[in-house]
Amino acid sequence: MxxxxxxxxxxxxxxxxxxxxxxxxxxxxxxxxxxxxxxxxxxxxxxxxxxxxxxxxxxxxxxxxxxxxxxxxxxxxxxxxxxxxxxxxxxxxxxxxxxxxxxxxxxxxxxxxxxxxxxxxxxxxxxxxxxxxxxxxxxxxxxxxxxxxxxxxxxxxxxxxxxxxxxxxxxxxxxxxxxxxxxxxxxxxxxxxxxxxxxxxxxxxxxxxxxxxxxxxxxxxxxxxxxxxGLHDSSAALIPYLVCFHEPFILLSTGTWCISLNPFNHTPLTAAELRQDCLCYMTYQGNPVKASRLFAGYEHEQQMKRIAAHFGQATLKYRHMEYDPTLPLKPAGIFAERDLHQFSTDTAAYHQLLFDLAAQQYQATRLVMNDNSVKRIFVDGGFSKNQIYMNMLAMLFTGVEVFAASMAQATAMGAALAIHNAWNSKNIPNGIIELKYYAGGLPIMAE
Known part of the structure; x- marks a missing residue:
């Protein structure tokens, strides 16, 4: 054999x-x-x-x-x-x-x-x-x-x-x-x-x-x-993207923390950026990666439970809820401070939650964009599978292509790619990252 x-x-x-x-x-x-x-x-x-x-x-x-x-x-x-x-x-x-x-x-x-x-x-x-x-x-x-x-x-x-x-x-x-x-x-x-x-x-x-x-x-x-x-996991997860894409991009890695990683922003961190939870990681080639953090995955879990309890629903309902562009949205704010009685349905409340989180993410990601060279944002992790969130994000980032990226085990694959030449006799294949493009439309803002 x-x-x-x-x-x-x-x-x-x-x-x-x-x-x-x-x-x-x-x-x-x-x-x-x-x-x-x-x-x-x-x-x-x-x-x-x-x-x-x-x-x-x-x-x-x-x-x-x-x-x-x-x-x-x-x-x-x-x-x-x-x-x-x-x-x-x-x-x-x-x-x-x-x-x-x-x-x-x-x-x-x-x-x-x-x-x-x-x-x-x-x-x-x-x-x-x-x-x-x-x-x-x-x-x-x-x-x-x-x-x-x-x-x-x-x-x-x-x-x-x-x-x-x-x-x-x-x-x-x-x-x-x-x-x-x-x-x-x-x-x-x-x-x-x-x-x-x-x-x-x-x-x-x-x-x-x-x-x-x-x-x-x-x-x-x-x-x-x-x-x-061995490698640190956040830096390892970035490796497949650095190997596959050479035009400037931001990787938005989503989980409990949502981390925006910009390997193409080489300006030094300022005290003001640090106070807004920006920091630097390091690529496997030893280059600084400017990053910002947002505790959005955690907040999503807490507020999703609050919506489910208020409307007497199971949280599972929201995992695969479809995006409804006809629902009116209130101006972005802090969802935890919103009165759920303002919403006639749990669907409307959940869309508002995702819009509020996407708006916060827009601000956090903008902190590490710096110039207009970045034309693509790749979103991986939990939020990349949430079509409401992805549509909201694409709507906010006008002039930037927003993609949901999926890859089997990005962190592990990064660790494998880091030592590619030491074990693999073949070229790195195309298509190890699957991309789904989201085209943003204008929101319907509620009065």
């Missing part, structure tokens, strides 16, 4: 942990999803079960290697960001995998910003708002001052994607997509680590930076497959 050459991707989200196999045409040929129960850290705060994650990597690979019909050419991984694994000289984790939502001590944060120039200056230099533990470099700063013995014993602090790579290669690495994702470690103005990283002795704890296309041999000799160094 002729074996199919494949790449194995571990795609680790906060909720779902996936193992995926792609063939050389980037067709998804196998997928397994697992969920692990969270454990708690020493303060009783919820955190990832690192041991379950480690064991699942080896267990699931054993399963893959048993398959008679595939030949593993490479392995790579993408995971959520802002999470460090602190390992000792032997490679053993020294602490739990602290949750990036863990409360950050106010006094310690104040000390840091006071010592190194203040929130506004540092936020501009490091291209990130003040986000507490979500600035993962601040977790290292905290470890140094709250657990000095563990900090001392730490040989390397590895971001989670690089820890997963380390499990398979034994080679510690840092990756620019993880370092460049609101970590407070990188000075975007000088394109190097910020001087506080050296001053606090953090630099010695960070592994050498390796390119995203770098592959390493496996820890276990006698195997011929190659292993990537």
């Amino acid at each position: 002729k074996k199919t050459p494949v790449i194995v991707i571990f795609d680790v989200g906060k909720t779902n942990k996936k193992l995926l196999l792609f063939d050389e045409q980037y067709q998804l040929i196998f997928e397994r999803t697992a969920r692990f129960n969270e454990t708690t850290d020493e303060d009783g705060d919820p955190c990832e079960n690192l041991e379950s994650l480690r064991l699942s990597v080896f267990d699931s690979l054993r399963e893959v290697f048993k398959k008679k019909d595939v030949e593993v050419k490479a392995i790579n991984c993408s995971t959520y960001g802002a999470s460090f694994v602190y390992i000792d000289e032997e490679g053993r984790p020294l602490t739990p995998l602290y949750n990036y939502l863990k409360q950050y001590p106010a006094a310690l944060q104040q000390n840091f910003y006071h010592q190194y120039g203040g929130e506004d200056l540092l936020s501009v230099q490091m291209s990130s708002p003040v986000l507490g533990s979500l600035n993962s470099g601040m977790q290292l700063y905290r470890l140094k001052y709250e657990q000095p013995a563990i900090f001392q014993a730490t040989r390397y602090a590895l971001h989670l994607p690089q820890y997963m790579s380390y499990l398979l290669t034994g080679v510690p690495a840092s990756d620019i997509t993880s370092i460049g994702c609101h970590t407070n470690l990188w000075n975007f103005q000088e394109n190097k680590y910020h001087h506080w990283v050296y001053q606090e002795g953090i630099y010695e704890k960070l592994a050498p930076i390796m390119p995203a296309a770098q592959v390493l041999p496996p820890l276990f000799p006698g195997n011929t497959y190659q292993i990537g160094t």
Whole structure:
């Protein structure tokens, strides 16, 4: 039997942990999803079960290697960001995998910003708002001052994607997509680590930076497959678009957070933009990506439940509701503040909710557009499947083509594409992204 050459991707989200196999045409040929129960850290705060994650990597690979019909050419991984694994000289984790939502001590944060120039200056230099533990470099700063013995014993602090790579290669690495994702470690103005990283002795704890296309041999000799160094998930999801489209575009990645990513906007972030929740990510080639965030997916869920309860409907009704362009809309506002008695039907209320969210999204996305060079917006994730939302967005962005983009597992595919040359003998195929164009019409505004 002729074996199919494949790449194995571990795609680790906060909720779902996936193992995926792609063939050389980037067709998804196998997928397994697992969920692990969270454990708690020493303060009783919820955190990832690192041991379950480690064991699942080896267990699931054993399963893959048993398959008679595939030949593993490479392995790579993408995971959520802002999470460090602190390992000792032997490679053993020294602490739990602290949750990036863990409360950050106010006094310690104040000390840091006071010592190194203040929130506004540092936020501009490091291209990130003040986000507490979500600035993962601040977790290292905290470890140094709250657990000095563990900090001392730490040989390397590895971001989670690089820890997963380390499990398979034994080679510690840092990756620019993880370092460049609101970590407070990188000075975007000088394109190097910020001087506080050296001053606090953090630099010695960070592994050498390796390119995203770098592959390493496996820890276990006698195997011929190659292993990537891992990627931050938001940056990985952008890779298929960067590979397939060369004219300026914005990727609007929608989920709980809706993130507008503009890889073609190279103007430095301003303090005003940072105060409006803009930040920079980093592409796998090491270029800054200006981005804005909106908590719109979460808001959609909450308000959809409110509409359903008010009108005595099931929320499932709204998942595939068709767009009705004849329904009058009120001027955009904050839907949470609207009185639902103003709406005669739940359909009218739901259309208004989507219009209000699309209007907020328009403002957030405009923050990173800057000039008129962007002529296309690709929407992926949950909202791309909502035809009411897509029509509302297309209506607001006049002069810009708005597309719903669909692709099997964008994050995992990005991790596979990052090391394409190391495992795939074929050219990257056309058509890995499906696009659906939305033409915007003028809304009927209610009096």
